[in-house]
Amino acid sequence: xxxxxxxxxxxxxxxxxxxxxxxxxxxxxxxxxxxxxxxxxxxxxxxxxxxxxxxxxxxxxxxxxxxxx
Amino acid sequence: xxxxxxxxxxxxxxxxxxxxxxxxxxxxxxxxxxxxxxxxxxxxxxxxxxxxxxxxxxxxxxxxxxxxxxxxxxxxxxxxxxxxxxxxxxxxxxxxxxxxxxxxxxxxxxxxxxxxxxxxxxxxxxxxxxxxxxxxxxxxxxxxxxxxxxxxxxxxxxxxxxxxxxxxxxxxxxxxxxxxxxxxxxxxxxxxxxxxxxxxxxxxxxxxxxxxxxxxxxxxxxxxxxxxxxxxxxxxxxxxxxxxxxxx
Amino acid sequence: xxxxxxxxxxxxxxxxxxxxxxxxxxxxxxxxxxxxxxxxxxxxxxxxxxxxxxxxxxxxxxxxxxxxxxxxxxxxxxxxxxxxxxxxxxxxxxxxxxxxxxxxxxxxxxxxxxxxxxxxxxxxxxxxxxxxxxxxxxxxxxxxxxxxxxxxxxxxxxxxxxxxxxxxxxxxxxxxxxxxxxxxxxxxxxxxxxxxxxxxxxxxxxxxxxxxxxxxxxxxxxxxxxxxxxxxxxxxxxxxxxxxxxxxxxxxxxxxxxxxxxxxxxxxxxxxxxxxxxxxxxxxxxxxxxxxxxxxxxxxxxxxxxxxxxxxxxxxxxxxxxxxxxxxxxxxxxxxxxxxxxxxxxxxxxxxxxxx
Numbered sequence: 274x275x276x277x278x279x280x281x282x283x284x285x286x287x288x289x290x291x292x293x294x295x296x297x298x299x300x301x302x303x304x305x306x307x308x309x310x311x312x313x314x315x316x317x318x319x320x321x322x323x324x325x326x327x328x329x330x331x332x333x334x335x336x337x338x339x340x341x342x
Numbered sequence: 343x344x345x346x347x348x349x350x351x352x353x354x355x356x357x358x359x360x361x362x363x364x365x366x367x368x369x370x371x372x373x374x375x376x377x378x379x380x381x382x383x384x385x386x387x388x389x390x391x392x393x394x395x396x397x398x399x400x401x402x403x404x405x406x407x408x409x410x411x412x413x414x415x416x417x418x419x420x421x422x423x424x425x426x427x428x429x430x431x432x433x434x435x436x437x438x439x440x441x442x443x444x445x446x447x448x449x450x451x452x453x454x455x456x457x458x459x460x461x462x463x464x465x466x467x468x469x470x471x472x473x474x475x476x477x478x479x480x481x482x483x484x485x486x487x488x489x490x491x492x493x494x495x496x497x498x499x500x501x502x503x504x505x506x507x508x509x510x511x512x513x514x515x516x517x518x519x520x521x522x523x524x525x526x527x528x529x530x531x532x533x534x535x536x537x538x539x540x541x542x543x544x545x546x547x548x549x550x551x552x553x554x555x556x557x558x559x560x561x562x563x564x565x566x567x568x569x570x571x572x573x574x575x576x577x578x579x580x581x582x583x584x585x586x587x588x589x590x
Numbered sequence: 591x592x593x594x595x596x597x598x599x600x601x602x603x604x605x606x607x608x609x610x611x612x613x614x615x616x617x618x619x620x621x622x623x624x625x626x627x628x629x630x631x632x633x634x635x636x637x638x639x640x641x642x643x644x645x646x647x648x649x650x651x652x653x654x655x656x657x658x659x660x661x662x663x664x665x666x667x668x669x670x671x672x673x674x675x676x677x678x679x680x681x682x683x684x685x686x687x688x689x690x691x692x693x694x695x696x697x698x699x700x701x702x703x704x705x706x707x708x709x710x711x712x713x714x715x716x717x718x719x720x721x722x723x724x725x726x727x728x729x730x731x732x733x734x735x736x737x738x739x740x741x742x743x744x745x746x747x748x749x750x751x752x753x754x755x756x757x758x759x760x761x762x763x764x765x766x767x768x769x770x771x772x773x774x775x776x777x778x779x780x781x782x783x784x785x786x787x788x789x790x791x792x793x794x795x796x797x798x799x800x801x802x803x804x805x806x807x808x809x810x811x812x813x814x815x816x817x818x819x820x821x822x823x824x825x826x827x828x829x830x831x832x833x834x835x836x837x838x839x840x841x842x843x844x845x846x847x848x849x850x851x852x853x854x855x856x857x858x859x860x861x862x863x864x865x866x867x868x869x870x871x872x873x874x875x876x877x878x879x880x881x882x883x884x885x886x887x888x889x890x891x892x893x894x895x896x897x898x899x900x901x902x903x904x905x906x907x908x909x910x911x912x913x914x915x916x917x918x919x920x921x922x923x924x925x926x927x928x929x930x931x932x933x934x935x936x937x938x939x940x941x942x943x944x945x946x
Contacts, residue, residue: 277347285362287363289568292565324346326347330347330524330527333361333367334359334361335359335368338348339345341343385790386790388658400796404789405788405789406789406796407794407797407798408655408658408685408798409685409797409798409799411651411678411681414647414648414651414678417651417655418651418658420615420648421651421653421655421657421658421663422655422658422659424613424615424640424641424655425613425639425656425660426659426661429659430788446645447644450643450648
């Protein structure tokens with residue numbers, strides 16, 4: 274059961290992680306962040322996360338702080 | 343359950359990057375931090391930083407840093423290394439810094455084979471001053487100083503930095519990588535790590551040019567910017583290792 | 591102690607080596623190239639840093655890099671090439687880094703020529719870099735003083751964490767004189783609380799001149815000026831002769847300090863009461879002493895191998911209390927003692943000249 278740790282305070286809403294996730298587990302949230310835009314949420318109800326780190330590797334703002342696999 | 347990703351120790355625990363959304367500087371800093379951590383030299387590292395968005399590294403990294411005049415980081419890195427040959431010394435510069443105002447210092451640091459590592463962010467523009475034409479600006483690219491697009495006749499051609507550096511006899515490693523996609527980010531990490539190792543082995547100057555996006559000044563979304571890197575930059579600035587003395 | 595017959599340039603090089611210079615980086619330019627040639631022989635052999643840089647822009651920045659690690663670092667150059675270093679000097683001041691710059695003046699402006707000159711007093715003392723800053727400037731007038739002041743330059747640069755310039759000229763650089771190379775009493779200054787050595791077991795250090803907080807920036811500049819005030823209190827040096835009864839005082843620095851002494855000796859033979867005053871530190875300038883001298887003596891001649899640079903500082907010091915006249919030539923043929931004496935006689939007036 275892989276998962277990621279998301280620090281929404283660091284998210285600048287570039288959404289590069291949304292494109293990077295092969296399982297489409299990252300989505301726009303309803304919360305707004307430091308830039309005034311919607312930040313992202315990690316939604317993995319069916320435990321699909323592969324722990325592939327693609328999102329973390331792409332994130333330019335260290336907002337994905339940890340990945341477990 | 344195993345942790346497969348963490349923020350490098352090099353980077354301050356409370357670091358919050360101040361780059362624009364989608365800017366690849368953040369990715370480059372993380373990769374470099376990982377490489378330094380993996381080489382185990384964080385506490386023996388001295389960085390030389392210049393002018394441009396790249397200078398902010400000193401706000402985010404938990405290492406000793408020296409701020410240099412615009413373009414002079416490689417000369418100052420030379421001084422640092424000559425005074426303290428046992429330290430790991432790197433510069434982190436933009437293309438304008440490394441290849442325009444500082445190109446004389448850069449090419450001679452490579453030629454002398456100084457045992458330092460330079461990381462150069464190539465985003466085809468002067469980012470900090472608001473998107474003017476730089477040494478690597480693409481032909482046709484609109485910037486605030488090439489409002490009709492860069493014309494070869496008027497402004498000359500974009501510079502191929504990694505190829506120039508590879509031509510120097512003192513260069514031990516020169517590569518160009520990109521941060522436009524996950525596979526390329528993984529390759530970029532390998533090149534940066536290699537550049538660090540080459541310095542630690544004392545083989546000569548090591549250099550990595552990183553193709554990066556500047557969504558703000560390109561006036562694109564981060565997604566469009568990465569597409570631009572892939573479709574417009576990589577054909578002009580081919581990725582690859584141009585010199586590696588560890589490989590016959 | 592035996593004396594060695596040696597040129598001013600080589601004496602500076604040997605003195606720098608003796609003072610523990612860890613790194614020397616430079617680019618050749620006449621008339622100071624002998625310094626680099628000399629050090630290229632002995633620095634690498636001793637395992638110290640030496641690079642013949644690609645430019646003076648590179649060499650001053652290499653010096654800054656080395657200095658930032660706590661190393662004693664030096665470069666040397668001349669006139670038009672020191673113009674190239676002004677950016678680096680301003681950064682070194684802003685970063686509070688100790689470094690030594692040997693400036694061996696030649697004629698200017700532009701390429702000028704390789705004649706000896708003193709036309710870069712202003713360049714050294716008021717500088718050409720940006721911002722509010724000062725650089726300690728020491729001006730030797732003999733080869734022995736080249737040795738003494740080079741040692742002192744390393745000490746003062748470390749003590750104040752500020753660049754120090756030793757201001758020589760082409761004449762002093764090429765001229766050979768006997769000099770003693772002795773041990774100097776300067777203590778080693780501890781730099782372990784600021785030097786960049788890798789952040790092992792301590793908080794990482796950032797050496798930078800950028801400060802985006804206005805209040806902090808102003809504090810930083812005030813800190814620099816507190817240091818300069820301290821220098822003015824503690825470091826002023828000058829040499830004076832026969833000023834007690836002088837009707838006229840000849841003022842000169844560096845090489846010209848020799849000629850005013852010769853003019854004084856010649857004048858005294860004829861009974862003309864001439865004194866001499868030679869600032870050794872050009873910054874901090876001996877304002878206080880000159881002002882005191884002007885309380886009694888009302889005529890001053892400033893003799894320089896330039897068209898009038900130090901005279902401005904003399905005028906500021908004397909502040910209208912006495913008459914000040916400049917004599918000088920831009921380069922090459924310096925004023926000899928008879929010419930200086932003639933000028934002194936003219937200034938003193940026919941009546942005075944006739945009375946002695």
